[in-house]
Amino acid sequence: MRERLSSDTYIDGILAGDRVVLSRAITVIESRLAEDKQLAQAILNGILPHSGNSLRIGITGIPGVGKSTFIEALGMYLTGINKKVAVLAVDPTSSKSAGSILGDKTRMEELVKSPIAFIRPSATGLSLGGVARNTREAMLLCEAAGYEVILIETVGVGQSEIIVKGMTDFFLLLALPRAGDELQGIKKGIVEMANAVVVNKADGLFAEEAAQAVATFQNALHLAPGDPSGTLVQVLACSALENKGIREVWEVVQDYFKNTVANGFFTQNRAAQQVDWMHELIRQNLNDLFYQNKEVRKLLPNVEAKVGEGKMLPAEAAQILLNMLFKI
Ligand SMILES: Nc1nc2c(ncn2[C@@H]2O[C@H](COP(=O)(O)OP(=O)(O)OP(=O)(O)O)[C@@H](O)[C@H]2O)c(=O)[nH]1
Ligand SMILES: [Mg+2]
Secondary structure: OOOOOOOHHHHHHHHOOHHHHHHHHHHHHOOOOHHHEEEHHHHHHHHHHHOOOOEEEEEEOOOOHHHHHHHHHHHHHHHHOOOEEEEEEEEEEOOOOOOOOOOOOHHHHHHHHOOOEOOOOOOOOOOOOHHHHHHHHHHHHHHHHHOEEEEEEEEEOOHHHHHOOOOOEEEEEEEEOHHHHHHHHOOOHHHHHOEEEEEEOOHHHHHHHHHHHHHHHHHHEEEHHOOOOOOOEEEEEEEOOEEHHHHHHHHHHHHHHHHHHHHHHHHHHHHHHHHHHHHHHHHHHHHHHHHOOOHHHHHHHHHHHHOOOOOOOOHHHHHEEEEHHHHO
16 A cells, blocks of 8 residues: 555645645545545545536447547547546446456556646445445545546446436436437437437438437427526537547537536536535445444344245334334
């Protein structure tokens, strides 16, 4: 294990925009060692007043749709207009699959070279809740380090996109140039979560199909209920590979940002996200409190056996264990 610094050294380094210190601080945040927990909290407390000043953008889509390629293209565009960009990932599957979502860093080999970009592959081997917590906190650290745009990649096949939606200001769904969301294997409900649907790979042989897919999504969204932000969901096409349509996507994001700041939704949404996150932390902590409780752990196998054999009802068993925890 690398040596730890003092909390002030981390805080000063982050606020000075030092990427090495930022990276090491995220490692502390991700650590599950008991002695790192306090340090992590001290760092977070120190940087909190300097966080929040970024545009948080979630990018989702089925595997292979081009999320990483798109993020690199958008990241290059943004650094090109002198914006500091951080890239994070929520990838709960990474412990099972080979490497993390951004593990294949060669895919972002251009962006990695930029002095004003920061790329952090997701932590592996954690539960979805754990990954979500780390990513949220890593995002705050990046903001304190002066990153103006945070791009969060997540595969749109599970629960992770809901978590990312809950921590971002703008949610972008990447789609393939094939008409229809069923055809694309896009999960029901995910299109409704999007602030923009971007049909990627609109190049070469796919260009025409991409235009069709844009029309199909536009029609489908036309019928969908209006977005609570009071803005229209935009559908557009791009080619991440050929760097086409990237600036247009950024214009859509900026319009959304302008409109939602003006109509108050931006602030409202962030406030609601904070409250939701508090409840999520309560749930996580209660869960830990219960399953780490000595008495519960002692009794649990016994009770499980009884429930399994049908000698005790699950509801009764749960109540007995919970009563024990709360000493009722
Ligand atoms: N033709 C074309 N190919 C693209 C485009 N964007 C990405 N690809 C290709 O699609 C493949 C998958 O791209 P990735 O960026 O790794 O996709 P991803 O969504 O990040 O994939 P996962 O992280 O595995 O979910 C790669 O071979 C890319 O080169 C594009 O705009 N046009
Ligand atoms: Mg990827």
